[in-house]
Amino acid sequence: MEELIPKKKGRKRRKRRIFVRLMIWLILVFAMIGMITVVALIVYGISKLVPKASSEKTVNTSGSYDLPGVSIDDPQTSAATSGGSGTAASSATASASAISVSSSDEHLNIDLQLLTKNPYSRPGTTLSNVNAVVIHYTASPKGTAAENREYFEDLRIFKTTKASSHFIVGLDGEVVQCIPTREIAYASNNRNKDTVAIECCHEDETGKFNEKTLDSMKKLTAWLLVKFGLSADDGIIRHYDVSGKLCPKYFVEHEDEWKKFKDSVAEYVDEHRAALASDDYLTFTEFGRS
Numbered sequence: 001m002e003e004l005i006p007k008k009k010g011r012k013r014r015k016r017r018i019f020v021r022l023m024i025w026l027i028l029v030f031a032m033i034g035m036i037t038v039v040a041l042i043v044y045g046i047s048k049l050v051p052k053a054s055s056e057k058t059v060n061t062s063g064s065y066d067l068p069g070v071s072i073d074d075p076q077t078s079a080a081t082s083g084g085s086g087t088a089a090s091s092a093t094a095s096a097s098a099i100s101v102s103s104s105d106e107h108l109n110i111d112l113q114l115l116t117k118n119p120y121s122r123p124g125t126t127l128s129n130v131n132a133v134v135i136h137y138t139a140s141p142k143g144t145a146a147e148n149r150e151y152f153e154d155l156r157i158f159k160t161t162k163a164s165s166h167f168i169v170g171l172d173g174e175v176v177q178c179i180p181t182r183e184i185a186y187a188s189n190n191r192n193k194d195t196v197a198i199e200c201c202h203e204d205e206t207g208k209f210n211e212k213t214l215d216s217m218k219k220l221t222a223w224l225l226v227k228f229g230l231s232a233d234d235g236i237i238r239h240y241d242v243s244g245k246l247c248p249k250y251f252v253e254h255e256d257e258w259k260k261f262k263d264s265v266a267e268y269v270d271e272h273r274a275a276l277a278s279d280d281y282l283t284f285t286e287f288g289r290s
């Protein structure tokens with residue numbers, strides 16, 4: 001009997017110790033949950049308060065561009081050489097996603113991302129005569145303008161084929177210029193020598209262009225028609241009309257939509273001819289920066 005008392009006391013102490021430890025653990029766990037919640041709220045609050053990084057600023061450099069002459073290409077060419085080939089190419093992907101797209105009806109921003117001169121995508125051959133604008137589709141669903149531009153740029157390394165385009169119109173309506181219009185692009189077979197090429201991004205296998213892409217395609221084509229004194233009737237053609245290639249797929253399979261696009265360009269030129277010919281129509285960014 002004498003031994004039972006210390007045993008009971010020992011059990012009680014042990015229980016108390018376990019209880020105290022349990023409490024300490026619980027307090028620690030609650031403190032951790034509390035801290036995580038506070039940190040999460042702070043991070044969420046900051047993300048809400050700080051506006052997303054954007055490069056909406058565009059600078060109007062068109063004063064130095066002589067429209068609708070060909071001297072537009074001079075500053076573009078110098079921009080390419082001053083940018084340095086390697087760095088210019090590598091910064092393309094980072095900046096292209098942030099290109100601002102104007103919603104104004106009488107304005108178009110062109111993002112200059114000129115390719116490095118190379119025999120596979122930018123040979124530097126003079127394009128002295130422009131008789132038509134050729135519309136293409138990228139044939140890569142959801143592919144962005146930046147990705148397509150990167151593909152052209154990388155051809156100088158991989159040398160797998162010869163391909164390029166003067167312009168690429170992206171899924172958000174952004175317009176990326178890869179080659180000055182006084183140089184040829186490798187896009188339209190035997191018409192490379194007298195046409196300007198526009199590659200257009202699309203969402204899916206049908207090749208159908210979304211509204212933003214269509215809007216910029218219309219504006220860019222209209223601007224080129226005015227620049228080179230072409231008519232919408234015979235100044236806009238499909239790659240299909242050159243070589244029979246299924247390009248741009250949607251406009252080959254839907255002749256009515258192709259006609260609708262051409263009509264929309266003609267109408268736009270009629271309504272905005274003065275604006276299209278003015279120095280203010282285009283603004284320029286370079287690799288997404290003004």
Ligand SMILES: [Zn+2]
Pocket residue numbers: 135136137187239245247248
């Ligand atoms: Zn094509």
